[in-house]
Amino acid sequence: MAKSSKLDTLTSELENRLDELFREDGQPGEPLQFRDARSQPLAELKKIVLSIDWEITPEAVESFLAQIRLLKEAYQADKIVSMFLQILGSLGQYIKSNRSKAHPSTFSLLNSVFARLEEITSFPKMRELEKRKLLQMEMTAYQQLREKISQRRAADEAKPVPPAPAKPPAIPAASEVTAPMLAQAVAELKEFFRSEMAALRRQLKLKIDASR
Amino acid sequence: MSYTLDQKQLDRIEDILKSELIDNGVRCVFLIDMAGNIITNLDNGEKQHDIYSLAALAAGNFGAVSAMAKIIGENEFSLLFHKGKKENIHFNKISSEFLLITIFGNDISLGFLRMKVAESVEHLKGLLEPLSREHL
Amino acid sequence: MAFVNLKNKLIQVKIVYYGPGRGGKTTNLEYINRKFQHRINSEMVTVKTHGDRTLFFDFLPFDVGLVNGYQIKIQLYTVPGQVKYDATRRLVLRGVDGIVFVADGMLVRRETNIQSLRNLQENLASYKKSLRTLPWVLQYNKIDLKEQGIPMMPIEMLEQDLNQESPRPYFPASALEGTNVVATLKKIITLTIASIRKELL
Numbered sequence: 001m002a003k004s005s006k007l008d009t010l011t012s013e014l015e016n017r018l019d020e021l022f023r024e025d026g027q028p029g030e031p032l033q034f035r036d037a038r039s040q041p042l043a044e045l046k047k048i049v050l051s052i053d054w055e056i057t058p059e060a061v062e063s064f065l066a067q068i069r070l071l072k073e074a075y076q077a078d079k080i081v082s083m084f085l086q087i088l089g090s091l092g093q094y095i096k097s098n099r100s101k102a103h104p105s106t107f108s109l110l111n112s113v114f115a116r117l118e119e120i121t122s123f124p125k126m127r128e129l130e131k132r133k134l135l136q137m138e139m140t141a142y143q144q145l146r147e148k149i150s151q152r153r154a155a156d157e158a159k160p161v162p163p164a165p166a167k168p169p170a171i172p173a174a175s176e177v178t179a180p181m182l183a184q185a186v187a188e189l190k191e192f193f194r195s196e197m198a199a200l201r202r203q204l205k206l207k208i209d210a211s212r
Numbered sequence: 213m214s215y216t217l218d219q220k221q222l223d224r225i226e227d228i229l230k231s232e233l234i235d236n237g238v239r240c241v242f243l244i245d246m247a248g249n250i251i252t253n254l255d256n257g258e259k260q261h262d263i264y265s266l267a268a269l270a271a272g273n274f275g276a277v278s279a280m281a282k283i284i285g286e287n288e289f290s291l292l293f294h295k296g297k298k299e300n301i302h303f304n305k306i307s308s309e310f311l312l313i314t315i316f317g318n319d320i321s322l323g324f325l326r327m328k329v330a331e332s333v334e335h336l337k338g339l340l341e342p343l344s345r346e347h348l
Numbered sequence: 349m350a351f352v353n354l355k356n357k358l359i360q361v362k363i364v365y366y367g368p369g370r371g372g373k374t375t376n377l378e379y380i381n382r383k384f385q386h387r388i389n390s391e392m393v394t395v396k397t398h399g400d401r402t403l404f405f406d407f408l409p410f411d412v413g414l415v416n417g418y419q420i421k422i423q424l425y426t427v428p429g430q431v432k433y434d435a436t437r438r439l440v441l442r443g444v445d446g447i448v449f450v451a452d453g454m455l456v457r458r459e460t461n462i463q464s465l466r467n468l469q470e471n472l473a474s475y476k477k478s479l480r481t482l483p484w485v486l487q488y489n490k491i492d493l494k495e496q497g498i499p500m501m502p503i504e505m506l507e508q509d510l511n512q513e514s515p516r517p518y519f520p521a522s523a524l525e526g527t528n529v530v531a532t533l534k535k536i537i538t539l540t541i542a543s544i545r546k547e548l549l
Binding site for chain 3: 214215216217218219222223245246247248249250251262264265268269271272275276279
């Protein structure tokens with residue numbers, strides 16, 4: 001009798017304990033949120049990219065750059081994603097500095113780099129080779145844009161200075177400041193890509209050698 | 213009653229539209245008044261549209277949409293834009309009397325176009341505002 | 349409001365055909381379109397309902413040619429006549445330089461003509477314009493129906509109803525058959541250009 005009543009107590013205590021345990025896990029809490037964020041890590045960035053497509057406001061560009069900074073931290077370990085974020089950050093900086101003087105192709109490149117990044121992060125099982133291929137495509141496009149920008153700048157410098165408009169626009173003359181900034185950013189980016197690509201190649205070679 | 217623009221004014225307007233819009237990839241731009249008259253039009257040489265019909269319809273369209281805005285309690289809409297599969301069209305009021313219509317492909321983002329149009333409008337306002345005031 | 353382009357030596361004026369629904373405004377433009385293909389570089393624009401009634405407007409740009417060193421381009425518009433499209437009529441009247449009032453000659457349409465003219469005056473007033481100062485002419489349409497035995501209004505009645513205050517030129521016409529369509533157009537163009545002749549000199 002005493003034993004069975006002890007058992008009852010144990011059972012009821014256990015049941016209570018289990019109730020509490022499962023009630024805690026069942027509540028929406030930090031871990032669940034984190035899981036959500038992991039399944040849609042680029043959701044916030046996507047919203048900003050879409051809004052920039054419709055309207056380029058200084059606030060949107062700042063949000064974009066802030067979000068890129070956040071994501072860079074989150075993806076520190078992923079070299080390829082980091083490189084994509086580097087390109088996006090560089091484009092964002094260029095838009096911030098140049099605004100309406102930015103090359104029109106900047107925005108389509110921004111969209112395509114983001115689209116590739118989204119692809120990569122949505123399919124974690126994607127092969128390394130495939131990811132590198134996508135990255136290479138965007139890097140080439142980025143290089144081409146950079147060339148278009150320098151060609152345009154060279155053409156503008158060759159033109160005679162037009163007469164000042166009646167009401168000059170309130171846009172800062174950022175082009176002289178931006179050129180060295182952009183060149184430096186691109187040089188750093190290039191060096192970064194070179195070293196990472198070399199590291200990836202070494203890793204791949206090691207894997208192939210090991211499998212033989 | 214009528215209004216006039218001389219060579220110098222029209223040249224200046226065309227310069228602005230060419231350097232800000234056509235040179236940045238816009239296919240076609242035309243500046244019209246609310247009656248549907250064409251002040252000037254420029255294109256990138258690729259396609260020729262029936263601009264007189266476009267101008268009449270654009271003025272009518274803009275007028276109709278403005279009237280709708282008033283009915284729903286808005287002073288005006290900040291965006292009037294029609295998206296096609298390949299070609300898109302954007303309307304922007306310059307003053308109470310003038311409209312800037314741009315036709316562009318999908319190689320230009322709407323956000324960028326709106327930025328360039330806003331800039332062009334700032335330049336053009338100074339040239340066109342005196343006309344609007346005269347003929348109110 | 350007429351626009352004079354000194355760079356291209358071009359004058360653009362806007363003439364609107366106004367009047368009650370089914371009165372013959374669109375028919376006028378269709379006739380002009382057929383008759384003057386060589387002066388018309390584009391298709392006539394019509395925005396119609398499924399029932400073939402004008403919904404928004406009809407539009408026809410018409411090149412008069414060189415006058416005093418200037419190319420004259422006339423933009424012809426019609427308005428939708430149905431009562432419910434008043435807001436649209438007001439839109440189309442914006443910047444108008446000359447008007448053709450197309451009255452329906454049938455006796456049963458007497459009251460509709462009067463109301464339509466009143467409506468025109470109200471809509472012009474919203475732009476601070478008036479029939480007292482704008483060039484305009486009247487067209488008394490559908491004279492062809494008389495032969496079919498349909499009761500038509502005599503000219504005196506139409507004149508009394510519609511053309512009392514400082515009488516304007518009028519044209520008994522048949523838009524369907526083309527009678528006096530061209531004469532109406534010529535007159536309104538002449539009056540409209542005359543009203544902006546300062547710019548031509």
